[in-house]
Amino acid sequence: MAVRVQREDFDPGAEMAALTAGDHAVGGVCAFVGLVRDMAGDAAISSMTLEHYPGMTERELERIEAQAHERWPLNASLIIHRFGRLDPGDRIVLVVTASSHRQAAFESCQFLMDWLKTKAPFWKLEETPAGGQWVDARDSDDTAAARWIDATKGDRGS
Amino acid sequence: MRILYFAWLREKVGTAEEAVAPPAEVATVNDLLGWLAERGGGFAEALADRSLVRVAVNQTYVDGDHPVATNDEVALFPPVTGG
Numbered sequence: 001m002a003v004r005v006q007r008e009d010f011d012p013g014a015e016m017a018a019l020t021a022g023d024h025a026v027g028g029v030c031a032f033v034g035l036v037r038d039m040a041g042d043a044a045i046s047s048m049t050l051e052h053y054p055g056m057t058e059r060e061l062e063r064i065e066a067q068a069h070e071r072w073p074l075n076a077s078l079i080i081h082r083f084g085r086l087d088p089g090d091r092i093v094l095v096v097t098a099s100s101h102r103q104a105a106f107e108s109c110q111f112l113m114d115w116l117k118t119k120a121p122f123w124k125l126e127e128t129p130a131g132g133q134w135v136d137a138r139d140s141d142d143t144a145a146a147r148w149i150d151a152t153k154g155d156r157g158s
Numbered sequence: 159m160r161i162l163y164f165a166w167l168r169e170k171v172g173t174a175e176e177a178v179a180p181p182a183e184v185a186t187v188n189d190l191l192g193w194l195a196e197r198g199g200g201f202a203e204a205l206a207d208r209s210l211v212r213v214a215v216n217q218t219y220v221d222g223d224h225p226v227a228t229n230d231e232v233a234l235f236p237p238v239t240g241g
Contacts, residue, residue, distance in 0.1 A: 034241055050240065051165055053233060056217035081240060093241055113241060121214075121233075122240025123165035134166045137237030 001069060001077055003061040005052060007084040012094055019076050019096055026075045026098045030105035032113050038088035040135070043128040050083045050092065053121035057081075064115045068097070071111070072104040079112065081122065111148050118145040159228055161194075163204075164235035167211070170204035179228075187213050188222035190232065210236055 002019075004010075012033050020026045036048050061079050068077060080094040095112045099105040124135040159178050168174050184193050191213075195205040205211060213220055214233040226232060 052240070053162070053164060053214075053217075053235070056214055056233065059217055117241035118238065119219075120240050121164070121235060121238055123236065124239045125165070134236070135239040137239055141241075 001062070001065050002079070003058055003065060004078075004080045005054075005057050005061070006080065006082060009082070009091060010080050010094055012091070012096075015078060015080065015094060016096055019078050020098045023075055023098070025100055027100045028102040028105045029096060029098045030102070030109040031094065031096045032109055033091055034093040034113075036086045036088050036090045036092060040126050040128065040133075043126075043130065043133075045088060045126045045128055047085055047087050047127045049085045049125045049127075049132075051123045051125065052081075052083045057121045060120045061116065064112060064119060067115070068108045068112050072097075072099065072108040074099050074104060074108055077108070077112070079116070081116070081120065083122070114141070114144040114148060117141045159190075159226065160231045162231065162233040164233065166236055167204045167234050170200045172200050180226075185225060186222065187215070187220060187224045187226055187232070190226050191222070191234075205234075212237060 012031060016029055016031055020029055038045055065077055065079055068074060074097055076098040078096040082092055086092060095109050097105045097108045118141050125132050126135060159180065161178055162175050163171050163173065180190060180193050184190050191205050191208065195202045212235050215224055215226060215230050
């Protein structure tokens, strides 16, 4: 298990290879990479700034990651989330899960992203032609996270 | 008590962090939010819609009836939008 909150970019391929190096019990690795879009609705975005809560952000990500390991038989996992100023096309987030079988890797990767989006203290400020605009939380993200609560009791950690 | 503000809450209140000494009757998170909102101005505006305010005490999410104490770090922020 590993969590990194950093300003710097990351190399998804290198991170995936390093995560499972030497562990030949791993049969599948699933990765999600989130990128900065150049549009928000109809508005063009010139850049984005991600704010976070140093300390709590790492704690929440570690808590979410520990829950994934309780629910699925994972050999390894990694969450990297960036903060600071990012441009369209830049990588924001990487989630990698490794397991003996693909189903655990796929499901836990999706779980981690859904929970990260509704629990981890990050806030996006988008630079548009009309000025800086804080991104509103989306109901669809809450819905995506809630389905994991229905699947198993006891995951609501807040 | 240390209060931290993030994102648009920080912009509305005009500070990222402050030390406060609320009166003894401020016992819970809801009490604290009410006491801060009484300052008016940006504080009243930022805390007007409580459904948009998330609260963490000592870096753990809590509800409005959670107690607050002198040495707590209380963070107020909008719903998160990372990922």
